[in-house]
Amino acid sequence: MRIRLSNWPGRFTRNGFKLVSGIGSGPQVNRKQVVSSRFTLLITVLLPAAVILSIVGAVSVGSVTIKFNETWKIIINHLLPWYQPFDQTWRTATEKIVWDLRLPRVLLGGTVGGILSVAGVAIQASVRNPLAGPYILGISSSAATGAVSVMLLGAFRFLGNFALSIGAFIGAMLGMFMVITIANVKGRVTPVRIVLTGVAISAFFSAVTNFIVHSAKNDEGVRSALFWMIGSFAGARWEYWPLPAVGLILSVVMFMALSRALNAMILGDETAVTLGVNIQTLRMVTVITAALITGLGVAVSGAIAFVGLVVPHVVRVFTGADHKRVLPISLFVGAVYLIWADVLARIIVAPEELSIGIITSLLGAPFFVYLLRKSRYSFGGKSS
Amino acid sequence: MKCTVNGITWKADGKSIISDIHIEAERGSFIGILGTNGSGKTTLLKNIYRVLKPHQGTIFIDDHNLVSISNRQSAREMAVVSQEDNAEFDFSVLEVVLMGRYPHKKMFESDTENDKDIARQAIEKVGLQGFDERRFISLSGGEKQRTLIARALTQQAELLILDEPTNHLDIGFKLKIFDIVKQLDLTIIAAIHDLNLAALYCDKIYILNGGRVHATGSPVEVINERLLGDLFGVKADIQVHPFTGKPQVYFTGAV
Numbered sequence: 001m002r003i004r005l006s007n008w009p010g011r012f013t014r015n016g017f018k019l020v021s022g023i024g025s026g027p028q029v030n031r032k033q034v035v036s037s038r039f040t041l042l043i044t045v046l047l048p049a050a051v052i053l054s055i056v057g058a059v060s061v062g063s064v065t066i067k068f069n070e071t072w073k074i075i076i077n078h079l080l081p082w083y084q085p086f087d088q089t090w091r092t093a094t095e096k097i098v099w100d101l102r103l104p105r106v107l108l109g110g111t112v113g114g115i116l117s118v119a120g121v122a123i124q125a126s127v128r129n130p131l132a133g134p135y136i137l138g139i140s141s142s143a144a145t146g147a148v149s150v151m152l153l154g155a156f157r158f159l160g161n162f163a164l165s166i167g168a169f170i171g172a173m174l175g176m177f178m179v180i181t182i183a184n185v186k187g188r189v190t191p192v193r194i195v196l197t198g199v200a201i202s203a204f205f206s207a208v209t210n211f212i213v214h215s216a217k218n219d220e221g222v223r224s225a226l227f228w229m230i231g232s233f234a235g236a237r238w239e240y241w242p243l244p245a246v247g248l249i250l251s252v253v254m255f256m257a258l259s260r261a262l263n264a265m266i267l268g269d270e271t272a273v274t275l276g277v278n279i280q281t282l283r284m285v286t287v288i289t290a291a292l293i294t295g296l297g298v299a300v301s302g303a304i305a306f307v308g309l310v311v312p313h314v315v316r317v318f319t320g321a322d323h324k325r326v327l328p329i330s331l332f333v334g335a336v337y338l339i340w341a342d343v344l345a346r347i348i349v350a351p352e353e354l355s356i357g358i359i360t361s362l363l364g365a366p367f368f369v370y371l372l373r374k375s376r377y378s379f380g381g382k383s384s
Numbered sequence: 385m386k387c388t389v390n391g392i393t394w395k396a397d398g399k400s401i402i403s404d405i406h407i408e409a410e411r412g413s414f415i416g417i418l419g420t421n422g423s424g425k426t427t428l429l430k431n432i433y434r435v436l437k438p439h440q441g442t443i444f445i446d447d448h449n450l451v452s453i454s455n456r457q458s459a460r461e462m463a464v465v466s467q468e469d470n471a472e473f474d475f476s477v478l479e480v481v482l483m484g485r486y487p488h489k490k491m492f493e494s495d496t497e498n499d500k501d502i503a504r505q506a507i508e509k510v511g512l513q514g515f516d517e518r519r520f521i522s523l524s525g526g527e528k529q530r531t532l533i534a535r536a537l538t539q540q541a542e543l544l545i546l547d548e549p550t551n552h553l554d555i556g557f558k559l560k561i562f563d564i565v566k567q568l569d570l571t572i573i574a575a576i577h578d579l580n581l582a583a584l585y586c587d588k589i590y591i592l593n594g595g596r597v598h599a600t601g602s603p604v605e606v607i608n609e610r611l612l613g614d615l616f617g618v619k620a621d622i623q624v625h626p627f628t629g630k631p632q633v634y635f636t637g638a639v
Contacts, residue, residue: 257491264483266473270435270466275539276459276487320519321473324494 039325047332051110054339058109059102061343063350066094074098105236108300109342109356110335111244112233113307115297117315117334118248119290120308121326122255125262126286127191133309134294136194137287138175138201140303143295145205145212146171147302148225152216164228165240165299172295175201180287189283190269230357231304233342240300247293252331254289258282259323266321304357306364307334317371385446385461385542385571386411387432392441394431401427402595404441409543409571409588416586416603417575420615424595425575426467429547432573433464445543459487462543463536465529467551477523477531478516481507484538506537509564511557525552533561537568546574550581583607583630591615607631613639 060071073086074095088095119134127136135141149155150167159166179201183193209229216222227234255262261282264272272279294308311334312326319325338356341363345356389407393400402424409415417425430436432443434450443450445461463484481503482495489495507513510530515523520531529552536544544565550558558578562585565572576582582589583603591599591606593615599606604624612620612633621634 260483260486260489263475263479264486267480267483270430270464273435273455274433274459274462274464274466274545275483276454276456278455316474320479321475322479 043328043332047329051332051335051339054336055103055106055110058106058339058343059098062097062102062346064094064097066090066098070094071098075103100238104238104241105233105342106339108236108241108244109233109338111241111248112297112301112304113311113334113336113338113341114252114331115244115248115293115334116304116308116338117311117330118252118255118327119294119297121312121315121323121330122251122262122286122290123308124312125266125323126283126290127194128266128268129191129195130313131309132195134290135202135303135308136198137179137291138198138205139172139291139294139298140305141202141205141209142175142178143168143172143298143303144229145209146174147228148209148212151225151228152212152218152221161237161239164235168302169295169299171205172291172298175205176288176291176295180284188280189287191283194287227355228302230355231302231360232345232353232355232357233301234353236300244293244296244300247296248331251289251293252327255286255327256324258286259327262286262323263321302355302357304338304360306357306361306368307338310364310368311337313368313371386444387462387543387571387573388444389428389432390442390444392428392431392438392443394427394436395439400595402431402592405592405595405597407573407590407597409573411571412569413571413587414566414585415571415573416582416589417573417592418577418579418582418589418606419592419598423592423615425592426547427595428592429464429466429545429573429575433462433466433545434458456487459539459541461541462545463539463541464545464547465532465536465549466545466547473521475520476516477507477512477518477520477534478503480520480531481534481538484535484540487539502540503534503538506534507531509537510534511560526554526557529553530557530561533565541570543571543573546572546576548575548577551577579607579612579633583632584628604631607633 056068056072056075059075060066060068070090074090075098077084077086077088078099116134120132123132123134123136124130146167146169147164149171150157150164156163156167179194179197180189182201183189183197185193213222213225216225261272261277264275264277265279265282265286269279272282312330315326315330315333319329338360341359342356344359345354348354348359387407387409389405391404391406393403393405395401405424405428407415407428417428419425427436431438434455445458448457448461450458478500482499484503484506485495485499488499504513504516507515510533512527512530512534515527515531520528523531529549533549546565550561553561558581562581566585574586576586586603589599589601589603589606590597591611598615599611607622608631609620609622612618612622617639619636619639621636622631623634624630625632
């Protein structure tokens, strides 16, 4: 049994070549070219279009519904401030909701979705373990410690709006630094050591976080600390967006440049070395980059569960394990996924909000189980 | 391409696993490394293909000291088929074989038709034509091994290191794989368990025992009844085959 989407381009179903009808009899080269041009179309047109539509769609949905037609005009007017192609037919309040409140939140959601997915792909490759995710280095727990220190103990108060993010980011980096230092024995970092050290560091920081939360007198503060720990975009502001976005773009470019090396790495350390990969350097660079962008994401949204683990798996079912395909597709799929998950978080119990981590786990867990049962699949395909 | 191993020693926890090993692999020669389980064959090969760093001694490929060139550079000169088997990934056969082009590619460079031709020729050489798009994980043990051999050929290196390359293959493919690599005019260093196979293909054999070179020479020189009794604990009768002129071992029991 395998997953199939009947209208999916040939290459993206497993064993999917037969699905490309009418060209099966042609020479190999033509078939390959058709497939690679479909892939190019997918990542340069179709998926970016899906992301843009999702952004405009998600901005339109909410406690005040805004016409799709108005939403994109407002956005374009803002993007071209000197040109202003559309006459204002909407109320100024609408414009404020779109540009000041919802768009930064949606963009941040998409960016963090991309970050978690790309970091998930990178971490799974570097520790060669399908159970790994971006939080394997203890980042979620250590960032939470940083965040609750800010919220409940008042650390970094002088940083104003950025105190929480900076506290969380410092926590995340501290966790990563500890894992990498401890996992490094005589200049060698092995996948198993990274995973086990990450587990230990996670447990340690969780304990510290719990201690801070339990000894807090301030009920409101405890509530918002818990809310943060499950993840939310409720506090999104424009200022939070550029750094994670730039981090994401740079890391995607870098990982794409390393995609061959990442492929070699999941074949095994020995194989990678014999193919000419400098495996220790590659692993360090990959892990640190993934941790950095995850830290940037967690700093602005809390530790959203089950995105970085699930998205790469889902994508691999359709693309196979080649990182040249897995990385860009995960980026877009993760972005679209979190954008809509955040919409659900906003509307399900409106006017209250759910934490987005609840949505991603509630949706992600059953879907993941379904995938595991449905396809002959572990790290993108071991027969069971 | 000539490969010279100069007195290498490798230790685990202070204990020598191999010590003071010298090997000379002349250009185009087929060198067999034989020995019992645990005699250090794999450790020796891992030192040569840079997964382990020798504690003493040097390894030269032509006149490059291995420690002075990058992994990438050595991967262009030396290809490896090892025993590592990580089947938990979903690549097609062509994708796995194309990874052999890695040391020849720059960062953003994509695979050209030329790369694909090289890969397809290698796939054909190991008898896997038509398998391009098959998933690697769905292959049988022998097909996987042939895929990995095709990947090594795709590297277009002149030195080929083989660690028990044919242990999953039936006799037909065993002979076929050795025939293929032998006719490619490569320098080959191979750990081989099957004595008769080693005798048939190797120009020179090194017998390892307890991490040291126990005997060196042509198959006829080193494969003899006493050695088999001493090292492997087997009783054997050895005849020189009339057609091949190579020694043929007939086992008659354990000592």
